[in-house]
Amino acid sequence: MRIVLDRARCEGHGLCEETAPQLMHLDDDAELVLDREEVGEADAALARAAARVCPVAALRVE
Amino acid sequence: MDVSSATFTEHMTKPPPSDVDLFADDVLLDPSPVHAELRDMGPVVHLSKSDVYALTRYDVIREALADWESFSSASIAFNPAANEALTGTSLASDPPVHTALRAALTENLSPRALRGLKGRIEAKADALVTELVREGSFEAVDALARAFPLEVVADLIGFTGHVRDNMLRWGQAAMQVLGPMNQRTAENFPVAGELYAWCSEVTADDLAEGSVGRGIFDAEARGTIPEGTAGHIIHQYLGAGVDTTIAAIGNIVALLAAHPDQLDRVRAAPSLVPAAFNEVLRYWPPVNVWGRVTTRDVEIEGFVVPAGAQIAVLLGAGNRDPRHYENPDAFLVERNPVDHLSFGYGPHGCAGQGLARLEAHAVIEALSRHVKRLVVGPEVRVPGNITRSIEELPVLEVVPA
Numbered sequence: 450m451r452i453v454l455d456r457a458r459c460e461g462h463g464l465c466e467e468t469a470p471q472l473m474h475l476d477d478d479a480e481l482v483l484d485r486e487e488v489g490e491a492d493a494a495l496a497r498a499a500a501r502v503c504p505v506a507a508l509r510v511e
Numbered sequence: 512m513d514v515s516s517a518t519f520t521e522h523m524t525k526p527p528p529s530d531v532d533l534f535a536d537d538v539l540l541d542p543s544p545v546h547a548e549l550r551d552m553g554p555v556v557h558l559s560k561s562d563v564y565a566l567t568r569y570d571v572i573r574e575a576l577a578d579w580e581s582f583s584s585a586s587i588a589f590n591p592a593a594n595e596a597l598t599g600t601s602l603a604s605d606p607p608v609h610t611a612l613r614a615a616l617t618e619n620l621s622p623r624a625l626r627g628l629k630g631r632i633e634a635k636a637d638a639l640v641t642e643l644v645r646e647g648s649f650e651a652v653d654a655l656a657r658a659f660p661l662e663v664v665a666d667l668i669g670f671t672g673h674v675r676d677n678m679l680r681w682g683q684a685a686m687q688v689l690g691p692m693n694q695r696t697a698e699n700f701p702v703a704g705e706l707y708a709w710c711s712e713v714t715a716d717d718l719a720e721g722s723v724g725r726g727i728f729d730a731e732a733r734g735t736i737p738e739g740t741a742g743h744i745i746h747q748y749l750g751a752g753v754d755t756t757i758a759a760i761g762n763i764v765a766l767l768a769a770h771p772d773q774l775d776r777v778r779a780a781p782s783l784v785p786a787a788f789n790e791v792l793r794y795w796p797p798v799n800v801w802g803r804v805t806t807r808d809v810e811i812e813g814f815v816v817p818a819g820a821q822i823a824v825l826l827g828a829g830n831r832d833p834r835h836y837e838n839p840d841a842f843l844v845e846r847n848p849v850d851h852l853s854f855g856y857g858p859h860g861c862a863g864q865g866l867a868r869l870e871a872h873a874v875i876e877a878l879s880r881h882v883k884r885l886v887v888g889p890e891v892r893v894p895g896n897i898t899r900s901i902e903e904l905p906v907l908e909v910v911p912a
Contacts, residue, residue, distance in 0.1 A: 457610070460621040460862075462621075462864065463622060464849060502849045504856060504861070506856065
């Protein structure tokens with residue numbers, strides 16, 4: 450399972466980081482960094498929660 | 512929801528009809544009972560008097576907001592004159608045109624652009640709340656809900672002089688005129704016109720040096736945003752960002768006053784501040800209804816909405832959908848409904864939500880730090896077409912923390 454970021458849509462709201470700090474973070478320029486793009490079953494729910502909370506639909510899990 | 516073009520329309524069903532008027536005074540003042548009635552009828556209901564299709568349930572609303580190909584923003588307002596006036600703005604555009612306009616709008620408004628303001632906004636909120644607590648009684652809408660965001664936004668854009676004085680009435684009018692052509696809309700068109708005229712003529716020199724507003728003009732001069740768009744962007748800051756934030760802050764005061772047990776929870780755990788704001792927005796959205804228009808026949812859970820139909824997205828009804836939120840009519844800060852619909856969702860998700868959060872979090876933090884309990888008198892409400900806000904909220908006594 451893979452987390453996909455649509456960087457053009459990301460505005461750095463940071464709600465995904467609050468939800469899943471284990472998987473992603475905003476860097477010093479407030480650009481989103483996916484620390485892990487490939488996630489296993491154990492983190493699938495967390496990844497989906499992070500995608501769900503993005504207010505501009507910039508993240509998806511596939 | 513399958514929003515693919517509905518090929519087998521003969522097997523599909525028309526949405527259930529209702530004669531509800533979403534813009535009647537009593538519905539605007541207290542929309543929840545009507546929202547519940549419509550939600551129980553179906554995920555989409557045909558409001559036959561106005562020939563508008565209302566989306567009533569959480570899942571359907573969220574999917575429609577994400578699906579700009581089926582649900583166009585060309586008709587976010589409920590009268591043609593307002594939609595025409597909004598043509599060419601990011602609010603009323605669809606991708607791909609929308610993408611560049613949105614980028615220009617958010618360049619100076621995104622959370623990453625606003626990070627530097629956090630400290631100043633927090634200090635402002637703290638000073639204002641400290642003073643109000645010292646006074647002991649005050650009218651919360653004027654003294655806090657209006658005073659604070661007007662000051663923050665005026666400083667941000669760099670407004671001075673008469674524009675600053677007009678921000679409140681211009682901001683209110685810009686939302687009112689999005690309703691159907693009722694008396695409120697008609698009365699507010701001339702006022703919204705004043706804002707429009709001013710934004711068409713504003714130049715960099717009218718805005719304070721070093722302000723975000725001045726930065727937008729600099730971006731236009733550099734060619735980062737298309738020529739002639741700076742005024743549009745200022746228009747959207749004022750039109751979309753003033754009235755809604757005022758409503759949200761008034762609602763924060765009213766709901767924390769009415770639910771002292773919930774204020775106690777935030778006081779005991781300041782990390783609940785963002786959760787408390789999410790719950791305020793879910794429980795009483797500043798904007799209950801927003802428009803879209805279908806670009807094709809759309810199937811929604813077995814019901815067909817024809818192409819070209821005016822859609823009313825009932826954000827407030829989705830926020831209280833028991834299929835999504837347990838015990839939805841209870842105000843519970845620990846619920847932390849991060850996926851509430853009050854900022855919209857997707858490509859058109861509120862562009863100013865980062866600023867709104869900065870302001871609202873600062874107010875909730877300051878209140879929870881300085882106030883143990885607020886004793887309030889009855890709130891006064893005046894019906895508004897789009898923004899649902901408190902007009903007056905007397906705080907009779909503050910029990911300081």
